[in-house]
Amino acid sequence: MATRIDDCGYWQVVWLDPRAVRPVCVDGPACTVVGWEALRAAYPDTPPVEQPGWWSPRWEAAAAVALAHLLALSGGKRVAVPDGPVAEAFRKALDTLLPAGPSARNLVLAGPGLSGVTAEIALVPRHPQSGEVWPCGAGAVVPLAADVWMYMAFNDDRRLTLAAAGMPDIVRRDDPPPRLPWRPFRPDVGVFLHTLARLPAAREPWLRAIYDHVEDRRYSLPCF
Template sequence: MDADEAQARGVYAPMPTLSYGPSGRVGVAPGDVRGTVLIPERCDGYCLGLDGRDGPNLACEGCGQAVATRVDDCTLWQVVWLDPRAVRPVSVEGPARRVVSWEALRKEHPGMPPVEQPGWWSPVWTAAVAVALAHLLAVSGGERVAVPYGPVAEAFRRAIDILLPPGPPAREVVLAGPGLSVTVTDIALVPRHPQTDEVWPTGARAAVPLAADVWTYMAFHDDRRLFPAASGMPEDVCRDDPPPLWPWSPFRPDWKVFLSTLARLPEVRQPWLRAVYDQVSERRYQHPFS
């Protein structure tokens, strides 16, 4: 595929593979799919499962038509991609889906902790931060960016130190969104609505979207280490029982998600950002991704 054809598909940098499948596919959890069977001759995969390399590998149990592609291979997210050429949405009786307001977002999506047992970084966090990191580099213009202390710094500062030029910060990124009374004039790190995909509106010069569950945790969770108290504590004081989980390694964004996101941003055609893309592509297992 030449550069013009790739650009027409929304890709602005070289990628090892590019799907020729139809646009508008819908990804669902494998457990939510009913009435399908595997197509045996299309069940190849790279390692120990299915990766969809041979096209749709799920057929309708009733008529035998290929309807979806199941992905379930080593290092890949488990998903079923419904083929828009074979399936269509059908209205069902029942209440309409309630869209959570921005004001209720914190209550109904309280945030996902970044660390899982036994000290692994959550893959949701490594993927979400990788997406936001690509957007952050794109809006930085190649200038050094300062980030606030706390979870934002833990997730982004190491990558910024490595991928952006050294020197004093010329730009600043600040958390902004529902429930925060802060004025941001430069770069705002804002939530992306988990239902509508809408990005929190901001008057900042640039906005960097972040998955709502990760943004909410960064904005409102207190990760400071706590000390034992000699006497009783008020009920509203943050307690350390059970103690919080701590990671066994520095935070590492997902390099695959980072490259895939960056390749789809027109800004990657700028020489400095293309150099970052090529550097990570060639040395993907080095810092900050390893």
């Protein structure tokens, strides 16, 4: 009745055979859509690093999709990225693919639970049930998978140091120690190219040149 695609580096998807299934009406909504403010409690975030130090494929794919949208919105000009996990996911790729020079646009995290900000480009969550993108007043928005966005927005990823004996109980402990990656983060190049090729902006010469550059050097670029 269906075919399921479940392979490393690809989104999982199920294709239903229209000859074997049919839609059925139900009373009321098929499922309750969780509100934005309850999203953190209903859906856990996804840590970026898995055991034994591999970057999460979910992060690599989600960052690749967001990177394609971010490049399209950049207009070919430098984008300033905030420090922390956002910089770890996007700064190296943006610095590699966009021309050198002063930053022309700023990227910020925006979404439920964060204070309102005004920026040229906002990195916002995409609802895991409805697919809706968080609405905000930024000049442009880049959607990101909600579980990855929540980790970027709310996880305290500071590296802790050893302290002398007798620490107060209120001090945050580091037990067990955090998972650390064995290599720098790289977005999934296949997902990036697949997404970028399907954006309307990819027809513009400057963005097409970036696509061709990555396609020709996908195994030698430091950001992939």
